Amino acid sequence: MLTLDNFDQQLPRDLLKKAEPYYRNGSVLYIDQGEDGTWHAEVDGSDTYSVEITLNGRTVTDSFCDCPVESAICKHVVAVLFSLREELKKQAKQPKSGKAASGKSSKKLTIAELVKQVGADELRAFLIEYAVTDKTFATKLQLHFADKDERIDVEKNYTELIRKTIRAHGDRHGFIDYRATFKLAKEIDALLSTGVKLVGQRNFKDAMTLGMVLLQEMMTVLTESDDSAGNMGGTVSGAIELLQDIGLDEDTAPPLRRELFDALANELIDSRYFDYGDMGLDLLDATYQIALRLAEPDLFLVLIDRLLPLHKSSTSTFYLDQLRTLRVKFLREIGRTDEADRQMQASMDVVEVRTQVVEEAIQTKDYSRAKTLIQEGIRLAGEKKHPGTVHQWEEKLLTIAVAELNMGEIRRLTRKFAFDRQFDVRYFRQWKATFSIDEWKAEYNQLVARIRQEVADNVKNRKPGWGYNEADELLYRLQPLLTEEKQWADLLALVQKSPRLDVLKQVLPHLAEPFPTEMLALFLPAIRNLASQASTRPDYKNVASLLTLVRQTIANSRPATDALIAELKETFIKRPAMQEELRGIK
Numbered sequence: 001m002l003t004l005d006n007f008d009q010q011l012p013r014d015l016l017k018k019a020e021p022y023y024r025n026g027s028v029l030y031i032d033q034g035e036d037g038t039w040h041a042e043v044d045g046s047d048t049y050s051v052e053i054t055l056n057g058r059t060v061t062d063s064f065c066d067c068p069v070e071s072a073i074c075k076h077v078v079a080v081l082f083s084l085r086e087e088l089k090k091q092a093k094q095p096k097s098g099k100a101a102s103g104k105s106s107k108k109l110t111i112a113e114l115v116k117q118v119g120a121d122e123l124r125a126f127l128i129e130y131a132v133t134d135k136t137f138a139t140k141l142q143l144h145f146a147d148k149d150e151r152i153d154v155e156k157n158y159t160e161l162i163r164k165t166i167r168a169h170g171d172r173h174g175f176i177d178y179r180a181t182f183k184l185a186k187e188i189d190a191l192l193s194t195g196v197k198l199v200g201q202r203n204f205k206d207a208m209t210l211g212m213v214l215l216q217e218m219m220t221v222l223t224e225s226d227d228s229a230g231n232m233g234g235t236v237s238g239a240i241e242l243l244q245d246i247g248l249d250e251d252t253a254p255p256l257r258r259e260l261f262d263a264l265a266n267e268l269i270d271s272r273y274f275d276y277g278d279m280g281l282d283l284l285d286a287t288y289q290i291a292l293r294l295a296e297p298d299l300f301l302v303l304i305d306r307l308l309p310l311h312k313s314s315t316s317t318f319y320l321d322q323l324r325t326l327r328v329k330f331l332r333e334i335g336r337t338d339e340a341d342r343q344m345q346a347s348m349d350v351v352e353v354r355t356q357v358v359e360e361a362i363q364t365k366d367y368s369r370a371k372t373l374i375q376e377g378i379r380l381a382g383e384k385k386h387p388g389t390v391h392q393w394e395e396k397l398l399t400i401a402v403a404e405l406n407m408g409e410i411r412r413l414t415r416k417f418a419f420d421r422q423f424d425v426r427y428f429r430q431w432k433a434t435f436s437i438d439e440w441k442a443e444y445n446q447l448v449a450r451i452r453q454e455v456a457d458n459v460k461n462r463k464p465g466w467g468y469n470e471a472d473e474l475l476y477r478l479q480p481l482l483t484e485e486k487q488w489a490d491l492l493a494l495v496q497k498s499p500r501l502d503v504l505k506q507v508l509p510h511l512a513e514p515f516p517t518e519m520l521a522l523f524l525p526a527i528r529n530l531a532s533q534a535s536t537r538p539d540y541k542n543v544a545s546l547l548t549l550v551r552q553t554i555a556n557s558r559p560a561t562d563a564l565i566a567e568l569k570e571t572f573i574k575r576p577a578m579q580e581e582l583r584g585i586k
Helices: 013-024 075-093 111-116 120-133 135-144 154-167 178-200 204-223 231-248 254-268 279-294 297-312 318-333 337-346 351-363 367-383 387-404 407-419 425-432 437-461 470-485 488-497 501-511 516-533 537-553 558-571 576-583
Strands: 028-033 039-044 048-056 059-065
Touching: 013 075, 028 075, 039 075, 048 075, 059 075, 135 154, 154 178, 154 204, 178 204, 178 231, 204 231, 204 254, 231 254, 231 279, 254 279, 254 297, 279 297, 279 318, 297 318, 318 337, 318 351, 337 351, 351 367, 351 387, 367 387, 387 407, 407 425, 425 470, 437 470, 470 488, 470 501, 488 501, 488 516, 501 516, 501 537, 516 537, 516 558, 537 558, 537 576, 558 576
Parallel strands: none
Antiparallel strands: 028 039, 039 048, 048 059
């Protein structure tokens, strides 16, 4: 738990070293507590960064910095923590009455307190004067009180406000770079919060206007920015979520809900929503749910029919398949099962649709039909060269084989899955469980012999000049199998033929106890060779860590490792960094 009292003991030393100069050199430009209790600060770095810290007592419950560092706590946050601790110390020393010796308040008024002390006419005069000098403020003021004047063009004002915000973060060509996306996203998130407040106030029309403008403008920004951090995509998703909430709210008037559906349907025609992430699928889900709430299902079905031709020319069938799957799902949900069944039969080339039919057949124990459907699915996936889909279908065949107690098929599939790609211990154990103890001994011996023969054949058939190490290949193929079967002597024999350090580290937990002398005899020469090639501090640290690992893992290894340490110290006497790392070995 991070607190103001222990953060300098809990956080990494390197981070604290980076943060302290910001604190001591006055780079924390200001720090103040907001009305909600959150502390706000600005820190001067390569840019001016905004920091927010939330406390529960003296415990840090949340923190945020708009710098581009992708970490929960950056050096700017830590600098503010130092400043905040100092600020609270000062406040604690002031008289409890809240008055300093001069009789003045020891703490400046909050905005809320200040406004209470300003007369209404004085405040009005200030607002008018400030609005004349700051167009952005004037726009925000008009939007906040838009319900007071029907002549205010809410859409126009939100569009201007958002575009001005975007321009402030772009270069002269309008491009938003990686660093700028963090600050822009924070400002857009504040506007999304405004939308949420409007929904809470049941002002759905203005909330929808804001949401649609945000959706359209931020989608354009997404295509014209370096969004590798996902900030702009997050704002688009936030706008879609806001609009969906409006569409599904029970208090939203049906005409407005219909207007929202039509607006989102028109956006879906824009291919950008499908070209950049899953925004298109999110919008489809929103229209799906809103059509159900409107009780006008044909709206969604017509939308699907409009979208299908737009995706038929794509090189990928992903979105086309998603649309066809959604249509079947939607028809079932609205109770048009006969039509859903017809669409399903016409869409059996779509994996998701075929999967649904297969699942229904399995649930009704119509295994014959399920297997026929799966075999056809395997054929189609093979033609499309989709091995992952083939594997999914074969997993369904295994499910059926288990249900039918078809031992031959269970063995065939589990053995295939255990060795098809990387060794899969789950399927290996399932395969092994189909044999008796005596049967397994024979099967295991045949398996090992077959793998050894395959490796030997590969050696014979290798092309001239192609490097192929039989010992390494045998170890790669047999190590997981021998480890699972606890065949430690066989594993040691393989390792002795390929005693690389990476291999030795992998098998050490298994072989250290049964073969301490043999493992020590393999490790020490490998470490000596590594030390002879070491030339940097990280290299020396690696040598020291390996020696430490051996001492901690292999019984009675201290005398031999002491001897190697002494040898290395003498050999590399002119390398002080090496000497320092070796002296640190416990």
